[in-house]
Amino acid sequence: MREGTATLIRREDYTAPAFWIRSVDLTFELDPVKTLVISRMQVERNADLPVQALRLHGDDIVLTRVLANGESVSFRHEDGMLVIDSLPEGPFLLEIRNTCSPEKNTALSGLYQSGGGLFTQCEAEGFRRITYFLDRPDVMAVYTVTLRASKAAYPVLLSNGNLVEQGDLGNGRHFAKWHDPFPKPSYLFALVAADLVAREQHIRTRSGKDHLLQVYVRRGDLEKTEHAMNSLIASIVWDEARFGLPLDLERFMIVAVGDFNMGAMENKGLNIFNTKFVLATPATATDVDYAGIESVVGHEYFHNWTGNRITCRDWFQLSLKEGLTVFRDQEFSMDMAGSASARAVKRIEDVRQLRQVQFPEDAGSMAHPVRPDSYVEINNFYTATVYEKGSEVVRMMQTLVGREGFARGITLYFERHDGQAVTCDDFAQAIADANPDTALARLLPQFKRWYSQAGTPRLSARGRFDAPTRTYTLSLEQTALPSPGQPEKAPFVIPVAMGLVGRDGAALPLQLEGEDAPVGNERVLVLDEARNFYTFVNIDVEPVPSLLRGFSAPVVLADHLADADLLTLLQHDPDAFNRWEAGQRLAMNRLLAAIGGEAPLALDTPFVDALRNVLRHPELDAAFKELTLTLPSETYLAEQLSVVDPQKIHTVREAMKLQLARELRDDWAWAFEQNQVAGGYSPDAASAGKRALANLSLSMLCLGSAADGDTVWPGRAFQRFKDAGNMTDRLGALTALTASHSELAEPALQRFHALFKDEALVIDKWFALQATTPEKDGRVFARAKQLLKHPDFSLRNPNRARSLISALCMSNPGAFHRTDAAGYVFWADRIIELDSINPQLAARMARVMDRWSALAEPYRSAAHVALQRVAAKPDLSSDVREIIGRALEQA
Incomplete structure (x- = not known):
């Protein structure tokens, strides 16, 4: 084209x-x-x-x-x-x-x-x-x-x-x-x-064959490749152990390049990577970077089979390889995390990303099925829907057939199709045929609607306890909103993992009407109709339903639980995901009420005490605590509203953060001290969790101190910034200073740049941090505009362009959505400029306007003008024209 x-x-x-x-x-x-x-x-x-x-x-x-x-x-x-x-x-x-x-x-x-x-x-x-x-x-x-x-x-x-x-x-x-x-x-x-150098490792796989592994980087970066090599070895071992899929070439090579549009590419035997997902030392990379390298190295290696040995018949089948391989890399990362708690944290992180990126996509101008029906430019369909939602579709298959059944299905898939270019239907058929006595096999034609129907289904749940008959009846009802080209949709197959929890935290036995005995205290209900009822018998106390455990389906759940129910789940639910979800819901209910003007923002004692109990809980994982104490993002809050006022969302969320900083001041101080990690740096899940919680605590302490005119904690943060022995702690301290708009932020930023001026990936962090700092009086937006002129900034390098432009426009709604429309002018200028250099990168950044029609005035009209201005560019690339055209269809 x-x-x-x-x-x-x-x-x-x-x-x-x-x-x-x-x-x-x-x-x-x-x-x-x-x-x-x-x-x-x-x-x-x-x-x-x-x-x-x-x-x-x-x-x-x-x-x-x-x-x-x-x-x-x-x-x-x-x-x-x-x-x-x-x-x-x-x-x-x-x-x-x-x-x-x-x-x-x-x-x-x-x-x-x-x-x-x-x-x-x-x-x-x-x-x-x-x-x-x-x-x-x-x-x-x-x-x-x-x-x-x-x-x-x-x-x-x-x-x-x-x-x-x-x-x-x-x-x-x-x-x-x-x-x-x-x-x-x-x-x-x-x-x-x-001109490259390589870290090399010879390995012998289970099959007894010898292989040469190589990680190529530019001279001077060799010391930063150890983690990438270890991740590659772990990926090879895992894939052969979990799915029986061995390395099939004499050598496997990874090459890191500084200019790359994506994260990495799975070319057979010669994976080419963005340096961001290869290079790491404790001094230059955070815990998030280390986890990202492990995940992406795994993802590209797993493509060696799911994508390379079996590939797509056509680009509409992209999720055949990408959705499946995202699922595989998520499973790999969870297995590498080790403990059940660390696995749950990884799952929460994946779902949070899905909700913040894919759910808005489902509701926006570029909404499309996991297997799209049409496109103008295929590069525009490397999306969260194809990748992350596609992964959730695969995960639902595993839920319906079980872990062992899914492995059997993968084996059959390769027996049938190795060396072929096939379709999503071929994959689903193999999983079902390997498990003939399951709900997936019985409902396969209907299940495949997940591939053909766009949008995020809504699941409504209501429960009724009848004490005289000792029964609890749960009704589940699904609906699907219209999507472009799909005004009406048939029911999906929705696996609902669930349990019932007593007010004292007891997990209640689950016996459905007609069954002879209870079947454990957790089970999967399969909703394949618009509505169904499930009656549980021999229930002695009124339970709290714990639904969609582990986020067993990519849906929006309305369970109509009261605060008291959510507090019970936050305190007792044995499912870590739903425990986290209860905390998020409690926070979101209060945020949305304040945003909507239903009630002033005043945090009640039960809510604050519940968060304090989580923070000080002796048995909960530090990473879980950090996730639970982090408020829902501005982007996710916007998705809950039919009319979006970005400034109001920003103001209310920042006010709640400040209230929590003040209400839990002593608790944050305790958590900061309790979660210091002694000894040398290790990116293991437990240590990373402690650093995450310590950094959140420090940020909240600095926020409270700044508001109250206290300089003690900003001073401690500045000292921690200077003394830090790893990038996670250094960047965490710097973030605490910038997010609280401390006077010490500016000298710290200058010192950070001086320390790392020759480290491109670290300077990317420097730009991104300034672009994502919570807005205050327009200062953050003004600084981002000024940074365009910085000698280290370049639009031609994708990482650098993303670190400033994407960070501001996509990740900082409070700074981007301005009443004077300056953010939209900034966006349009950059898209027009980038389109003549790198259309694929420009199209990705253009996606920030997918949901412009949901904005309140004056944002909506100003966004419309900016879109029209980009559309008027006479030589606009097909990449960007498709994105802008789809967005303008909402006018």
């Missing part, structure tokens, strides 16, 4: 390719100005389709020659494609020569230059920017790749698979030849030519 066009691609229009490419021999004469690409492809017609022309994708490349079986052939260009009509009837060798210019490729898609090296990013449609090809995921070929380049400029030459040969060519040039024995689509192709 050419930039600026708006061709709608529909899933229902899918047809198999007219030709198959069975093998590809690529030769690159690498040069940043003009790289020569020679492609020799073994091609054959698809015998199942009528004879037709060969149509190859190509974008921003210069064609020099086309040969078929060594003979020149005539060709033409049509709709951005290379069309060849006259071709041999049988299999033939097609040779194409073309050039491309890596140094001009600011979009970072295809072959591009970064830091003096050459790198690729081919998903989703970047390979066509390298050479002409059938650039679609259902065309799978075996690749042999020869790289030739200056040995001084590019001493390391890498591609997919196994190294076959390497050597000198004379005249200061050298070569490397790579062969990948596994057929793969073009989006998984990769090459790297750069």
Whole structure:
């Protein structure tokens, strides 16, 4: 697709390719100005389709020659494609020569230059920017790749698979030849030519095979790769133990690059990573960074099977690999966390992210099913719906068939489809067929509505206790709001994990009417109708229902529980997720009442005491306490409202934070002292949890002190900032100073920059911290605008652009949504500017306006003007035009 066009691609229009490419021999004469690409492809017609022309994708490349079986052939260009009509009837060798210019490729898609090296990013449609090809995921070929380049400029030459040969060519040039024995689509192709060093590790897997693992980084960064290597080894061990999926290549390589549009890419055997998810030392990376590296390294490695060995038939099936692999990396991270409490914390963090990012997407202009029905630009559908909601769909399958049943389903999936390009339906069918006597198998056609229907279902629950008959009847009712193109929806299959809790905290036995005996004290109810009733017998006391335990389905639950019920769950629920959820609900009820003007914000004693009890509880995990004591975000609060006033939300939430800072002052001080971590740094879950709670406590203490004119805690925070032995504590102390707008924040920020001015990833944190500081009198927005002129800022580096622009516009509603519309002007200026440099990055940032039509005035009108201004750009890319166009449809 050419930039600026708006061709709608529909899933229902899918047809198999007219030709198959069975093998590809690529030769690159690498040069940043003009790289020569020679492609020799073994091609054959698809015998199942009528004879037709060969149509190859190509974008921003210069064609020099086309040969078929060594003979020149005539060709033409049509709709951005290379069309060849006259071709041999049988299999033939097609040779194409073309050039491309890596140094001009600011979009970072295809072959591009970064830091003096050459790198690729081919998903989703970047390979066509390298050479002409059938650039679609259902065309799978075996690749042999020869790289030739200056040995001084590019001493390391890498591609997919196994190294076959390497050597000198004379005249200061050298070569490397790579062969990948596994057929793969073009989006998984990769090459790297750069001056890099590697951490290496030889391992022997359970199967008894030896493998070489390598993590490549620029010189000077080698000491920051230990955690990434350990995470890779852990991923390999876990996948073979949990699912019986071994490493299948002689070597597995990770390469870190500073300019990258995404987090990482799973190219077969040669994963290319954003440096953010590889480089870490205690001095430069936080606990969150360490966890992120483990998760992303795991995610990309797990793609080796779920995405590479079995791939997508078409891009509408993207969640086939991404939703499944997100589920796998979440399970991996939970298993690595160890304790049940740490596993629960990971689950809470994942759900919190889902609600803050995916739920708004479901309610916004870009709402789409997990398996979309149409798109203009596929890059715009690398979304939280495809990834995170797709993961929840997979998790519901595991809930319905059990952990062992799910493993059986994965085994059957690979027995059926290894080496193929398939669909979401094929995956779901394999899980169901491996578990024939389950609700999933019985309800599979209906369950698959999770793939085809957009939006977040609403689940309403009401319970009635009848003391004379000792019964408790629970009614569950589901509804689904209209989505673009889907005004009406059929019922979903919703697994509801639940239990009943007595007022004293006792877990009550669960015996449904008609059953001979209780079936434990936790079970899964499967709601497959619009409404159903469940009657539990032999219930002696009025229970509190604990519903949707572990967040067993991605729905919005209205359980109509009173404060007393929520306080019971917060104190006693054996399910950690629902215990956390009860605390969030108690806070949210008070915040929403104040935002809506129903009641002034005054925190009642039972609520404050409940939070104090959590904070001081001797048995609760520190990480759980930190999550429970953190108020719902401004973004999540906005999602609860039909008309959104961002400034009112910000003001009320900040007021509640200050009240909690004051009401629990002694408790915060106690928690801060109790959660100091002695000894050397370790990113383990227990230590990270203590640091998180200590940093939250310090932030609340500084907030209270600043409001009361007390300088003791800001002084302690500044000293902690200076003395910290790790980045988590240092950044936590700095955040406490900036969030409380302490006078010590400015010298601390200056000192931080001076300490880490040569550490790009740390300077990203410096920008992001200033852009996400809670707004006060317009100072934060003004500072963000000024930071655009900072010599360390650049729009051309995705990490740096995100650290300031995305951080402000997407993560700081109180600073971004201004009554004078200056935030929207800032946004529009940046989108227009970025679109000419990197359309994919610009489109991601444009998504901040997905929910503009829900804004109250004057924000709504001002946002509309900003959207229209971006839409009026005459050469707007198709990436951004789709986002803006969908948003304007809400006008």
